[in-house]
Amino acid sequence: MNAPHKGITLFNDIEVNSGLKAAIGLSRSDIIGVIRDSGLKGRGGAGFPTGTKWNLAAAATKHPKYVVCNADEGEPGTFKDRVLLTDFADYVFEGMTIAGLATGAATGIVYLRGEYRYLLAGLEAMLAERRSSNLLGKAILGKEGFDFDIEIRLGSGAYVCGEETALIESLEGQRGEPRNRPPFPVDTGYMGCPTVVNNVETLALATCILAKGADWFKAIGTEKSSGIKLFSVSGDVERPGVYELPLGISIGELLTVVGGEGAKAVQVGGASGRCVPAEQFARALAFEDVSTGGSIIVFGAGRDMLMVAKNFLEFFVDESCGQCTPCRVGNRKLLEGVEMLERGQCSVAYLRELAALGETMQLAGKCGLGQSSANAFLSIIEHFKDEILGRDVVAAQ
Amino acid sequence: MLATEQRELGDDIVSLADRHGRNRSALMPILQEIQRKYRHISDYAMQEVARLLDIHPVEVYSVVTFYAFLKEKELGRFVIRLCQTISCDMDGKDKVARQLRNELGVDFGQTTPDGRFTLEWANCLGMCDQGPAMLVNDQVFTRVSPEKVHDILEGCRRVFSPHTAMMKEGGH
Numbered sequence: 284m285n286a287p288h289k290g291i292t293l294f295n296d297i298e299v300n301s302g303l304k305a306a307i308g309l310s311r312s313d314i315i316g317v318i319r320d321s322g323l324k325g326r327g328g329a330g331f332p333t334g335t336k337w338n339l340a341a342a343a344t345k346h347p348k349y350v351v352c353n354a355d356e357g358e359p360g361t362f363k364d365r366v367l368l369t370d371f372a373d374y375v376f377e378g379m380t381i382a383g384l385a386t387g388a389a390t391g392i393v394y395l396r397g398e399y400r401y402l403l404a405g406l407e408a409m410l411a412e413r414r415s416s417n418l419l420g421k422a423i424l425g426k427e428g429f430d431f432d433i434e435i436r437l438g439s440g441a442y443v444c445g446e447e448t449a450l451i452e453s454l455e456g457q458r459g460e461p462r463n464r465p466p467f468p469v470d471t472g473y474m475g476c477p478t479v480v481n482n483v484e485t486l487a488l489a490t491c492i493l494a495k496g497a498d499w500f501k502a503i504g505t506e507k508s509s510g511i512k513l514f515s516v517s518g519d520v521e522r523p524g525v526y527e528l529p530l531g532i533s534i535g536e537l538l539t540v541v542g543g544e545g546a547k548a549v550q551v552g553g554a555s556g557r558c559v560p561a562e563q564f565a566r567a568l569a570f571e572d573v574s575t576g577g578s579i580i581v582f583g584a585g586r587d588m589l590m591v592a593k594n595f596l597e598f599f600v601d602e603s604c605g606q607c608t609p610c611r612v613g614n615r616k617l618l619e620g621v622e623m624l625e626r627g628q629c630s631v632a633y634l635r636e637l638a639a640l641g642e643t644m645q646l647a648g649k650c651g652l653g654q655s656s657a658n659a660f661l662s663i664i665e666h667f668k669d670e671i672l673g674r675d676v677v678a679a680q
Numbered sequence: 681m682l683a684t685e686q687r688e689l690g691d692d693i694v695s696l697a698d699r700h701g702r703n704r705s706a707l708m709p710i711l712q713e714i715q716r717k718y719r720h721i722s723d724y725a726m727q728e729v730a731r732l733l734d735i736h737p738v739e740v741y742s743v744v745t746f747y748a749f750l751k752e753k754e755l756g757r758f759v760i761r762l763c764q765t766i767s768c769d770m771d772g773k774d775k776v777a778r779q780l781r782n783e784l785g786v787d788f789g790q791t792t793p794d795g796r797f798t799l800e801w802a803n804c805l806g807m808c809d810q811g812p813a814m815l816v817n818d819q820v821f822t823r824v825s826p827e828k829v830h831d832i833l834e835g836c837r838r839v840f841s842p843h844t845a846m847m848k849e850g851g852h
Contacts, residue, residue: 359765362806397712397749398805400818437712440748442803456707456733458746474705517767517808524809550766553804580766580808594766598803604746 293491293511293527299373300418302490306381307426311341314385318489320497322509327353327445327482328552328576329651333489336479339469340386343477348388350379351473351480355396355450357442358553359598360578363513364483366525368395368402371487372409376433378486380419381493382479383431391433392473394450397440406435442602446650447480449604460606461650482576484513505531508569512577516541518550519583534573535564543581548588548666553578554595555655558588558662588667589674592660593621599656610653613644617660627674634672638664681724689718690728697732704733707743711750720754748802756791758836761802762814762824768804771811779826783833796840797833 306314319334340348352375356364367375379391395403410433413419423429441459443449448462451473472478481489488510492500501509508530514537517523521542528537534549543549548560551568552575559566559573566573582591596618605611620637623629641657648654664671681689696713700706710729714721721744730737744750762768762777781787784797791798807813810822821832 356806357804359804360767360808361804362808365806396806398802398815401820436709438747439708439712439715439750440802441746453708454705456704456743458743515808517811518770554766582770586770591766594764594769598765601803 294371294374294487297374297491297494300377302374302493303377303380303418304424305493306384307424307429311385311387314381314493315341317497318385318492321492321500322497322504322507323485323488323492323500324508324570325482326484326488326512326576328358328555328574330570330574333481333485336469336481337382337385339467340388340477340479343470345475345477346387347390347476348386349473349476349478350382350386350388350391351447351450351454351468351478352379352391352393352483352486353445353447353450353480354393354399354483355438355442355445356399356483357396357445357602358555358576358578359595360515360517360550360553360580361576362515362517363525363577365399365402367483367487367513368399368406372406373413374487374490375483376410376413376419378481378489379433380423380431381489382481382486384423384429386477386479388477388479389430389432391431392454393433393435394438394444394454395435396438396444398438400437403435403437410435441604442598443604443650443652446652449650450480451478458604460604461652463649484577503529505567505569505571507571512568514568514575514577514579516543516579516581518579518581519543519546519586520581528568531567531569533565533567534559537568537579538564538581541579541581545584546581547584547586548582550580550582550591550659551575551578552658553580554598554659555652557658558591558666560666587670588663589621589624589671592663592671593618593625595659596621599652603652603656607647607649607653609644609647610649610656613640613648613653614656616640617657621660624671624674629672631672634664681722686724689714689722689725692717693725693728693732697729702732702734704735707733707735707740711740711744715750718754719756720751722752754791754795756798757796757840758816759798759800760814760816761800761805762788763803763805763807763812764801765804765808767808768811768813773812775826776812776814776824776829779829783829797836 315338323333324330419432421430438444444453444459446461449459453459468478468480504510511527512530514526548558550558551573599614603610641661644657645654696710700709714725726740727737730740786792788799788801805813807822812824813822
């Protein structure tokens, strides 16, 4: 497979603003048509078709409308958005502007996680430059009635705000507690208005698709998962970093590219993702198989998988917003269970009860965080039972 | 708090509210700027913000207590946030944590008695390919080793000399 190594090549051969210039010559429905034809799906992890999302927002009759860039990249093991915002932010701003044109929104908001505040000054400077080049502001590139501007708002250290409705709550000056969906943000979003919330990478790719066409994008990847994906690779590999690879690549192929052969497991999708054991490395990284926002954490032969589960559960105990009981209490109970396993004091019957609790959390959690917080634990106890049961206390120290 | 300090804080809050707008969606930016300048959000600050935005003070309190970077208790001049999430954990964050405790003489969640350093845990900082990572205020440090901890802290100490600390403490 002709897979590019470290470094992002996709954006290098696309001229900045060529996507926006192409979009300006198209009607709204044609822009949305190009995005829909490309098969682009949300790169934050949920995989919702971007064209459909834009179309719903465009069809909404309420005004004003908003385009929100979700730059609250908090999923453990994910850092591709940081790289995009550091080296390729023009494409992100351009994608927001295109989304504004397509949906009829005049305001874009970047929700940048507080941990990335060091990126703020550079991003503000780029926005100022885009304003002075008439790429933002009134009558963009001379197109009458096409007004769009972007502001950056900061998060304050809450992982849950990466969930789109929690993000909107935070923008509105509230606690970052997810809302019930429906209504969806495309209908009732920021300030009750139609709002497109897209991941950083999704917006950058939308720019590329407008520049190079839907067919170019569709030719990469699989039928159901078209295009390129940025993978954030960390853990026990020789060459950690951001990799640009076609969707549909198998976990094993990816490990060869990054120097992670001999791994015993890979956590795909971060703390909220799944732990895939070596015997399943032939599985594909794609929406129809192992779906991911791009976080790949590799565990070498010597890693203690119970400690991995413990780290993830500590994360969720910390980051649960506390709104719904399955997530708030469930994660605590699972963590206590892991600590019992660590001491070698957990019966198989109780482990089964914990697994049942995890499944209940998947069903009963209010938001994506709550529903996915047991995933890592469940997949680790499923695949590494021999390793986690019957431990002696010495091993835990 | 001295009356003059309270007046300064009050004036600051008014100008922040004027700049960001006197509406609920201005709450986060206002609180973030108060946090940056005063290193905490006092009861008085919460009441003033609430008054200007015309919301109940408990609403402001509710937001302050939700977000990890907003604090009721005053933080040190330098806030060190060490990433505790899985990739940094595998890269040896425990060693760095021990060295931070040794160098500062305080545990995580605590501030040094001279008010210079606060030590905290952070969840994933997005530097998983270059761990262990930590933030010192807004600046990110990667591949932190126990020895590098010392150098980073020395760098902070040079910026903030004991003289300025005494001046500040003398003012209370």
